[in-house]
Amino acid sequence: MKLNETFLSVKLASRKLALMEEKLINEVLNAVADAAIRDKDIILAANSKDLQLMNPSDPKFDRLKLTVSRIEDIASDMRNVASLPSPFGKVLYEDVRPNGLKLRKISVPFGVIGVIYEARPNVSFDVFSLCMKSGSACILKGGSDAYNSNKAIVETIHGVLDKFGIDRNIVQLLPADREATTELLHANDYVDLIIPRGSSGLINYVRKESTVPVIETGAGICHTYFDLAGDAVMGAKIINNAKTRRVSVCNALDCLLVHADRLSDLPELCAPLADSKVIVYADKPAFQSLRGAYPEELLKPATPESFGTEFLDYKMAVKTVNSVEEAVNHIFKYSSKHSECIVTEDRKAAEYFRRAVDAACVYVNAPTSFTDGAQFGLGAEIGISTQKLHARGPMGLKEITTYKWLIDGEGQVRK
Structure with a gap:
């Protein structure tokens, strides 16, 4: 696949992110929030190009539109995410077995999360902040309607990552074409989870076509x-x-x-x-x-x-x-x-x-x-899950982690 090199770069970057100290993660998120406001004119100019190509009567127009106030709200949400406790490394369960084995179930990052979304450029900031805070790299696949906006946003994020000496591949924006979507849905060797955000048509397509595990963020009737x-x-x-x-x-x-x-x-x-x-x-x-x-x-x-x-x-x-x-x-x-x-x-x-x-x-x-991650005290959300496996409702930091078992022994062997 044409994008395999990109996917591999993100996967390798995710390994570095999983080892990053929480203090540094929080500093980066606050710096990106500051940069979003600093670069607001650049972002709004790019957003204006996208808006000119959409009929104002289209229901997606309001979702696509960014304003100074909305960028300030986005920055505030990122600062909220930075202020929240880290969701990974938490002990979810522990036990000592009769044979002396010590078991712990701890929260860990997913690794690489791909998010497919339509005319919602705010999602680019939301996904980046939530994924970084939860220790996962992210691949963004926005729609063509918002490509200029998303590109400007990711350039702002990359600028901050460069200043901190952090691999910019922890967030990558894919081309807006359908071929990129198809490749992402079949990137089993590189991507751990796909989250679609958008119309029922988009969600149904992703659910049917993806060979990567999917969490549905369904339409809201x-x-x-x-x-x-x-x-x-x-x-x-x-x-x-x-x-x-x-x-x-x-x-x-x-x-x-x-x-x-x-x-x-x-x-x-x-x-x-x-x-x-x-x-x-x-x-x-x-x-x-x-x-x-x-x-x-x-x-x-x-x-x-x-x-x-x-x-x-x-x-x-x-x-x-x-x-x-x-x-x-x-x-x-x-x-x-x-x-x-x-x-x-x-x-x-x-x-x-x-x-x-x-x-x-x-x-x-x-x-x-x-029904909103910020309103629920989650800082922000990566989507509203309408399914019942793994996560349901607003998906904040805790919902985009998984877990693993840690077992400590003293030489025990199984009979």
């Missing part, structure tokens, strides 16, 4: 159920925040489920959405409740395709249900197992929802917009 015992004032705030805080991210609300006996509250629940011009696709009962109360041009009849859709836009479906059980059944059918929410003052309903809903994150009286 998120629901909020407004229960019979829900507080309408609270519900309106939660729904609005979950839907409109940032529509292009995976934790944004896609479908509101409302108890049939609370349809009279639906206009109040949806009223704040009108300020953001959210298009509501409502089933028949919900449509009748909203008619005349919600802007006519923003109210549409729901179709079967309205449910189970990740809109990534100022759009939301509304479905009427007759019980919390029916709400859970709807979620079971359409959920991507990312984040789900119930708004209720009924403890029994809340507990049933918690136990019955199969998702990485289940909320009671709080919006799904909180």
